[in-house]
């Protein structure tokens with residue numbers, strides 16, 4: 001630096017005047033372009049009548065029960081699913097039933113399990129070709145009594161029962177037994193789906209579904225996000241600062257692997273592709289998604305509620321599928337429901353502790369309305385508390 005250096009040259013009067021004009025123009029442009037911050041989209045806001053608005057994001061891997069939770073919410077709020085809507089569900093329920101039987105029949109072949117009766121072997125013929133069964137999906141399908149009888153004959157077969165218990169090896173639908181044992185009712189010509197059927201049907205969410213409820217003085221908007229590969233990539237970047245995050249995880253899928261297509265979806269979410277072809281346990285997949293949610297900066301101030309769902313299925317499975325077989329680090333007794341649940345819950349705890357994040361959790365059974373009532377009160381209290389702590393009044 002030269003010895004007589006006196007700092008940068010002083011701007012002339014004209015230069016300073018030009019600077020002021022530019023700042024003014026910039027300020028005017030900012031005023032014109034200004035929109036309310038994202039709060040109106042996804043933060044807690046208050047309208048003139050003091051109604052509090054809350055936004056709840058329902059996240060989790062595919063098939064964990066997010067939409068079932070939403071359906072229970074509707075039901076709890078007095079929506080008993082009108083007849084027109086029940087009719088719309090009918091083809092999917094019949095499809096769930098016939099696809100489940102088809103999967104069992106295919107699995108008998110693939111897993112090499114013999115039928116215990118010749119009648120069951122004959123009945124299986126009918127379910128080999130799925131396209132031929134499509135004729136029975138519709139609400140105006142012909143009533144076929146032999147189809148019902150064949151379903152029942154198959155279900156009573158010991159070989160089929162063995163393959164049913166091995167449903168984790170080929171990802172049999174969670175409530176396949178509910179639909180199969182209700183075949184006579186579901187395939188009847190005047191069948192109208194019950195609420196229980198609607199809660200138990202499987203229909204993956206493709207795009208997010210938003211529903212708004214008035215809960216006392218709170219207007220709660222709930223976003224049900226799809227957990228499958230095509231839907232998951234959409235999550236990140238769509239919502240900032242929700243009032244609370246409801247993360248659904250399934251206890252029942254500790255013995256299942258993620259299907260290849262879903263792994264691609266996870267890669268889209270985590271922006272990785274290296275482990276695309278590795279086989280992965282579904283609990284691990286759920287933990288990986290939980291990890292992304294905990295780390296995502298716009299979610300840092302949102303309380304996380306973890307619902308460890310499908311406890312009814314877990315209770316049945318743990319008797320014949322050893323947890324230690326899938327998680328060698330589990331050192332509790334085989335077949336112990338409580339210890340098993342604690343172990344799986346501990347995996348989420350460890351992860352949250354690593355991120356220094358706090359969360360609350362519950363074991364749930366989303367298809368059980370009684371259980372849901374207490375869970376919903378719990379969720380509502382957390383959401384209300386978060387609103388109060390953000391400065392709102394209820």
Ligand SMILES: Nc1nc2c(ncn2[C@@H]2O[C@H](COP(=O)(O)OP(=O)(O)OP(=O)(O)O)[C@@H](O)[C@H]2O)c(=O)[nH]1
Nearest residue numbers: 063064065066067068199200201205227310365366
């Ligand atoms: N038995 C039992 N079945 C459940 C429970 N929770 C959900 N299910 C069933 O699990 C299946 C998947 O539930 P969904 O609510 O569609 O799962 P999801 O998380 O919305 O799945 P995506 O939309 O694909 O992300 C359905 O057949 C539900 O009836 C539960 O606690 N117990």
Ligand SMILES: [Mg+2]
Nearest residue numbers: 066067204205
């Ligand atoms: Mg869904």
